[in-house]
Amino acid sequence: MGIEYKTDCPIRAVLKVLGGKWPLLVLSKLEESKRFSAIKREIPEISEKMLIETLKQLTENKLATRKDFKSIPPHVEYKITDKGMKAMEAIPLMRKALSS
Amino acid sequence: MGIEYKTDCPIRAVLKVLGGKWPLLVLSKLEESKRFSAIKREIPEISEKMLIETLKQLTENKLATRKDFKSIPPHVEYKITDKGMKAMEAIPLMRKALSS
DNA sequence: TTATGTACTATAAAAAAAGTATGTACTATA
């Protein structure tokens, strides 16, 4: 899935994990633990398919955690990790640079 | 061209200008002023079309400058701007976060 | 007069990403 990047290049490494339309935006909503359905409500433009794929990718890369409450109907919550937080800190810097 | 992003969202603002496969990589090669052909040689995987489009986008956003030597055969050089440099500074931070 | 070099354009084809719609599991509740 996604573009084939050489991860020894820092730029490629970043794009591989955070590039694309949704990962950064989804991650930005996870400062507080949230159910799948709640995230979807906060980002109505995203399709369920993309949200699931994005969340899966984020958890695989340890940028978010997935907590399954093992109940029925299902209850699952996602939350950004410290690693994810650190990565997100670069965004305001970039934004600031771009508006300079 | 590209995805329609609301620029009032910092994440969208960043993605609009630097998202996608090539902008960051191209920008990283422009610390020293370089001819179009030289950039292409440094990034052989990129197609000419994409390189031109990317360079145009970067110059439009003041992340790079384009200097035309008005000669024939053409001689044009591109170079990263201060603004571009500032934006690029966020990359190592992200990279560092991702490998933590 | 013909070939060369260089930035750039234009078109079509291929590949990748995203969107849409529908279906599944499973328990509780009506």
Added chain:
DNA sequence: TATAGTACATACTTTTTTTATAGTACATAA
């Protein structure tokens, strides 16, 4: 027995992005 509720899967279509390929302009040199 039928329905609701929730996270997630899967097939299919459409859209977007990228690649590949073939030009164009124009001065200079062979």
